[in-house]
Amino acid sequence: MAIGLIMAAMNIGGHHEVAGAAHGAAEHGAGAGASAHGSEHAPIWLRRLFASLWQSNVFFLGISAVGTVFVAIHTVAYAGWSIMVRRIAEAFSAWILPGGIIMLIVFFASGHNLFHWRTEGIMEPGHPNYDAIIAGKAGFLNLGFYVARMVVFIAIWWFFSKRLRDLSLQEDQIGGTGFWDKSINVSALFLVLYAVSSSMSAWDWVMSIDTHWFSTMFGWYVFASWWVSGIAGILLTAIYLKQAGYLRFLNANHLHDLGKLMFGFSIFWTYVWFSQFMLIWYANLPEEAVYFNQRLGGFDGKYTWLFFFNLIINFAFPFLVLMTRDAKRQIIMLKIVATAVLIGHWLDFYMMIMPGTLQGDSGFIIEIGTGLVFLGGFLLLMTKRLSQASLVPVNHPFVEESVHHTT
Amino acid sequence: MTKRYALGIFEDEDVLLHAIENVRAAGVKIYDVFSPYPVHGIDDALGIERSRLPIAAFFYGLCGLSFALWMQIYMLGFDWPMIIGGKPHIGLPAFIPVSFELTVLFCCHGMVITFYTISGLYPRMKVPVMDVRSTDDKFVMAIELKEDADLGNLTQLLRANGASEVNEKEMTKE
Numbered sequence: 001m002a003i004g005l006i007m008a009a010m011n012i013g014g015h016h017e018v019a020g021a022a023h024g025a026a027e028h029g030a031g032a033g034a035s036a037h038g039s040e041h042a043p044i045w046l047r048r049l050f051a052s053l054w055q056s057n058v059f060f061l062g063i064s065a066v067g068t069v070f071v072a073i074h075t076v077a078y079a080g081w082s083i084m085v086r087r088i089a090e091a092f093s094a095w096i097l098p099g100g101i102i103m104l105i106v107f108f109a110s111g112h113n114l115f116h117w118r119t120e121g122i123m124e125p126g127h128p129n130y131d132a133i134i135a136g137k138a139g140f141l142n143l144g145f146y147v148a149r150m151v152v153f154i155a156i157w158w159f160f161s162k163r164l165r166d167l168s169l170q171e172d173q174i175g176g177t178g179f180w181d182k183s184i185n186v187s188a189l190f191l192v193l194y195a196v197s198s199s200m201s202a203w204d205w206v207m208s209i210d211t212h213w214f215s216t217m218f219g220w221y222v223f224a225s226w227w228v229s230g231i232a233g234i235l236l237t238a239i240y241l242k243q244a245g246y247l248r249f250l251n252a253n254h255l256h257d258l259g260k261l262m263f264g265f266s267i268f269w270t271y272v273w274f275s276q277f278m279l280i281w282y283a284n285l286p287e288e289a290v291y292f293n294q295r296l297g298g299f300d301g302k303y304t305w306l307f308f309f310n311l312i313i314n315f316a317f318p319f320l321v322l323m324t325r326d327a328k329r330q331i332i333m334l335k336i337v338a339t340a341v342l343i344g345h346w347l348d349f350y351m352m353i354m355p356g357t358l359q360g361d362s363g364f365i366i367e368i369g370t371g372l373v374f375l376g377g378f379l380l381l382m383t384k385r386l387s388q389a390s391l392v393p394v395n396h397p398f399v400e401e402s403v404h405h406t407t
Numbered sequence: 408m409t410k411r412y413a414l415g416i417f418e419d420e421d422v423l424l425h426a427i428e429n430v431r432a433a434g435v436k437i438y439d440v441f442s443p444y445p446v447h448g449i450d451d452a453l454g455i456e457r458s459r460l461p462i463a464a465f466f467y468g469l470c471g472l473s474f475a476l477w478m479q480i481y482m483l484g485f486d487w488p489m490i491i492g493g494k495p496h497i498g499l500p501a502f503i504p505v506s507f508e509l510t511v512l513f514c515c516h517g518m519v520i521t522f523y524t525i526s527g528l529y530p531r532m533k534v535p536v537m538d539v540r541s542t543d544d545k546f547v548m549a550i551e552l553k554e555d556a557d558l559g560n561l562t563q564l565l566r567a568n569g570a571s572e573v574n575e576k577e578m579t580k581e
Contacts, residue, residue: 278500282492324461406447 042113044361050110051357052367056374057106058205059229059349061099061154062198062222064378066230067092068161069194072187075164075180080401081257084250087391088237090168092230093161094381100154103205107150114357117141117211134211141208149204153197160190168393175395198223206349209356213291217276222352224269228314229345231261232338237382239331239338246391249403252329256407259328262341266318269345270311295351299360303351310351313344346371409579410551412438413561414538415570417546420446426548426568427452433564438549441541464518471513475506535578 041047070089074082082089112118116134121127123135123142134141163186171179199219207218215221235258241247280288295303318337327333354362393399417423424446430437437453450457483489484497494501523529541547550561552575562573 274500274503278503281500282494284493323465325457 042111044358045366047113047358048362048366049370050106050113051353051362052370053102053106054110054114054205054357055349055353055367056346056371057099057103058353059226059346059371060095060374060378061103062226063230063233064092064095064099065157065161065194065198066226067234068096068157068164068190069227070230070234071164072160072190072194075183075187076191078398080398081254081405083393083396083398083402084247084254084405085234085238085258086168086393086396087386087389088234088241089230090161090165091237091382091386092233093157093165094385095378096154096158096161098377098381100150100158103150103154104147107147115208115211116356117208118143137211141211146204149200153201156190156193156197160186160193164190168396169389171395172390172393177397180397198226206352209353210291212287215276215280215288215291217272217279220272221269221276224265224272225345225348228262228265228269229342231258231265232341232345234258235262235334236338236342237386239335241391243331249392251405253405253407254402255331255334256325256328257405259322259334259337262334262338263318263322263328266315266322266341270315270319273311273315294355294359298355302360302362303355306347306351310344310348313340314348317344409577411556412537412576412578413550413552413556413558413565414574414576415548415550415565415568416538416540416572416574417548417569418544418571419569420546422569423546423548424448424452426565426570429568430548430550430564435550435561435564438551441537441547441549443542443544443546446546460518460522463521464514467517468510468514470517471510472506474513475509476502479505537576537578538574 042050067089070082070092071086073079074086107114112120116122117137119129121129122131123138124130125135139145164183167179167183167186202219202222206222207214235255238247238250238255238258242250277292280292283289295307297304317340321333321337322328350362350367354367415426417426420442423440423442427437427440427449431452431454440449440453442449479502480497488496490496491498491501536542537549538545538547548565548570552558552561558575565573
């Protein structure tokens with residue numbers, strides 16, 4: 001059904017991949033020359049590569065899982081309007097498995113370059129690298145448990161994505177409401193497991209980089225970032241398909257609702273971000289404030305502009321632009337804001353990961369190149385999965401409601 | 408002042424929506440439609456213009472935000488400066504929760520007051536009800552009858568478009 005689209009999208013994916021690889025390769029050459037200092041760590045270009053691989057992978061893996069979360073939430077809520085974009089959300093989860101494998105590879109390859117707690121002897125009393133605070137976290141942050149958690153989380157996300165997708169595909173073939181009834185149970189169970197696993201994966205994959213530091217808002221913060229990016233991604237894909245002539249029944253009302261979600265969750269992200277920031281700012285405890293100290297003026301002010309830019313592009317811009325009803329119903333506005341939100345939240349992950357791993361050594365060329373490679377890979381698998389089934393679940397019990405949806 | 412209305416009673420919202428389109432297409436002006444619950448798409452069908460209440464809401468919110476910031480900056484920065492937690496007198500992050508709350512408060516109250524004023528609603532007002540069944544399970548389309556109106560044609564038009572009955576009603580407005 002969507003062969004033409006797939007060819008076009010694969011072109012885009014391939015193009016990005018080539019461009020990304022070219023960026024990366026060019027910077028490797030440049031970076032390799034200047035890799036003299038950093039005695040214990042790997043050369044800077046390699047550390048930058050690890051950090052950017054980790055950053056983009058966490059970002060895209062999160063978006064991928066959000067596709068399934070989107071389906072699950074709308075299933076348990078008996079939502080009818082979103083059936084029109086359900087297949088797009090399902091297709092997003094195609095990246096979970098490759099993303100998870102890349103994550104394991106990068107984790108093992110990077111050694112202590114990403115995670116300070118993996119430094120040799122850091123948890124052994126008497127060792128020169130011994131750190132009492134980190135040793136106190138050994139029960140949670142040890143290699144076996146950490147990897148087991150990573151595998152289990154990704155396995156959960158992958159399994160439930162596949163289960164929901166399979167039920168939906170069978171429904172296409174056979175019809176009836178039985179598959180939908182089953183998917184309600186599957187979705188409910190998945191949402192409970194996702195609530196726990198997304199929060200814990202945020203501690204593991206992002207917060208444990210700043211090993212001494214901790215924040216109880218962090219799980220929500222990372223989830224909010226993933227979720228709003230996922231919605232922006234679904235919105236952009238829907239617009240792309242619509243403009244390519246598919247999804248004939250998708251109209252301004254569906255886009256309006258997706259726009260509302262993106263608008264609302266941009267504010268939600270800001271709420272979580274600010275809740276974390278204000279408590280740390282107010283209490284001003286050294287072990288907590290160090291996180292913002294690094295990002296607001298640390299490393300010769302390297303990250304200061306990004307700190308404020310993050311708030312502007314992820315809050316002020318979507319908030320002011322998408323406030324009116326008309327803006328949420330105009331494709332061009334939605335395109336601009338969704339693109340800004342995706343770039344903004346990629347930068348948000350940049351802000352979470354770079355100061356802890358690279359201190360002041362991070363840059364943008366390797367990082368953007370890696371990001372584009374991941375984008376290419378993600379689009380390739382996502383569009384491939386999109387082409388494997390009808391773009392609208394034709395036998396879904398609510399498909400009629402979605403066609404006639406008005407806001 | 409007493410006015411006469413023709414009331415078309417409908418059983419189903421889809422029938423009603425189509426009837427509205429057809430009746431308007433036939434050149435008849437619909438006074439209003441009464442339904443037990445909000446019907447999706449009825450605003451467009453009736454040709455009702457979009458409310459400008461959101462614009463008012465934006466400015467009420469802006470007033471609330473400005474007031475909150477002015478209040479806190481003036482009180483804590485100039486009128487009675489206090490050192491709290493070693494923070495600057497004007498510590499913006501600490502002002503944001505209050506600013507947010509006052510923005511919402513001004514916005515909500517402003518919208519409610521504006522809406523009531525514009526709609527002419529007030530406590531204990533007498534509400535003219537065209538047909539009490541529109542509060543239960545019937546949809547009522549009211550068409551004002553002028554002096555020389557032809558009720559027969561109108562009845563036919565409404566019936567042809569799915570009205571289960573057509574009644575005539577006189578309403579007195581003070």
